[in-house]
Amino acid sequence: MLILHCPYCGVDADETELAAGGQAHIKRETVGSSDGDFEEYMFMRQNPRGVHFERWRHVNGCGKWFHAARCTTTLEVFGTYSAQTLRPPQDLLTHITGKRPGWSFSQWLETLS
Amino acid sequence: MKRYSAFAIAREAARYHQGWERAWASPEPKKKYDAIIIGAGGHGLASAYYLGKNFGITNVAVIEKGWLGGGNTGRNTTIIRSNYLQDPSAAIYEKARSLYETMSQDLNYNVMFSPRGVIMLAQTHHEVRGYQRTAHANALQGVKTEWINPDRVKELCPIMNIEGPRYPVLGGLWQARGGTARHDAVAWGYARACSDMGMDILQKCEVTGVTSEDGKVTGVTTSRGDIGCDKLGIVVAGNSGHVAEMAGFRLPLESVALQALVSEPIKPCMDIVVMANTVHGYLSQSDKGEMVIGGGTDSYNNYTQRGSFHHIEETVRALIETFPMLSRLKMLRQWGGIVDVTGDRSPILSKTPLEGCFINCGWGTGGFKAIPGSGWGFAELMAKGHSPLTAEFGLDRFKEGRFIDESVAAGVAH
Secondary structure, three states: OOEEEOOOOOOEEEHHHOEEEEEOOOOOOOOOOOHHHHHHHHOOOOOOOOEEEEEEEOOOOOOOEEEEEEEOOOOOEEEEEEOOOOOOOHHHHHHHHHHOOOOOHHHHHHOOO | OOOOOHHHHHHHHOOOOOOOOOOOOOOOOOOEEEEEEEOOOHHHHHHHHHHHHHHOOOOEEEEOOOOOOOOHHHOOOOEEOOOOOOHHHHHHHHHHHHHHHOHHHHHOOOOOOEOOOEEEEEOOHHHHHHHHHHHHHHHHHOOOOEEEOHHHHHHHOOOOOOOOOOOOOOEEEEEOOOEEOOHHHHHHHHHHHHHHOOOEEEOOOOEEEEEEEOOEEEEEEEOOEEEEEEEEEEOOHHHHHHHHHHHOOOOOEEEEEEEEEEEOOOOOOOOOEEEEOOOOEEEEEOOOOOEEEEEEEEEEEOOOOOOOHHHHHHHHHHHHHHOHHHHHOOEEEEEEEEEEEEOOOOOEEEEOOOEOEEEEEOOOOOOHHHHHHHHHHHHHHHHHOOOOOOHHHOOOHHHHOOOOOHHHHHOOOO
């Protein structure tokens, strides 16, 4: 079972206490965007074998949304962070690169657009 | 290939079974093929089979990273039905179901198709309305289903408690010619037939890249060397996103774990398939006597081929009200597979931005039942560039907003 640390209330929450909210750092499109951009926002998703950034909600706890960095092939959790950001904190990225040499956030972000 | 028959069994019995051939060959890769299919699961092998059978294209390789049928083809709950709401889905799933009817004869391989009947239980008033609507849609589509009342449900499945306090059974959508088949045999039967047509099935051969020239596919690089091709079909389920990236395009899908479990074997107690979408569970009894139970998907991206432990509890807990006898059973095995789920929960059978490269993916949680129909349509798409079966399942539908919205129609188990 996944255990994620809620950065808001400080609880180490079991998977059953949480709700997965899909990919993080999606650029929201709205009125005036092109069909392609809107498709990107609505349907295109990062689906990496490896490091992934996601939104989670501490639904049976404090109720807050937060972000998590996780590996989809080992289920290792690298860390969690506030949802009020456009980019994961640098110390988390450094931590992930230490564990996955050669990996970079820009590479993950690149395939996003 | 020597044909399997009662006579063959008698002949081999008389000579200590020394004369059985290997069911399919294990050749070395050639330098170039007319067509390559990546993925030797049910869908990939069926695609290759119909390329040969319907279009005479037999210079084909089916490339598989692991072993044949070792992915979702060997991990599903073997249910076959075609009671879908939307016309394009009903067409392709009904084509598949009708091909299952004669598959054993067509392939000369016993796939143990058992049209024992499938009920989709309605346990809320919302589901009653939904399934009645599906029954009407099926009547117009020529798919034989009917709406049945709770007494008929009880008659078809006596072990069911239809008066549950939380989720009483209010009726069901009954498809009498739905059922199950032996999932491995479907892959093995297609593989044997493909090999017999002269196709190469290359197991333990991992694709590491897709090569192209001027926007047109030229072949693949693999762990067993470079292989050229004129046409490429990507049929790799949960790993579709990964392989598509090699070919230089993205897909609107996410890979998640779906799991199932079986109980210890017991005497025959249920001779139909029951799907209970409200409680996220579906159930049938295997020929060995095990109760085969399927659950829902995990909600987060995952490539580990195992599901969350708590989902087992949720699935079984929910089923126990409707099937009280399950509470006394020990569960024997549990396993997971990685399914690729699209935004509208319908598959993608499509051309891609790379010319000559085609993709068959997004079957999500309901691929096994579709294997022959998917292969039939995808082979036509690869051979002719278009197919009436796959026309609505193109990649462009997400941009154009032409969804085939089965997530509304099918609920969880799709």
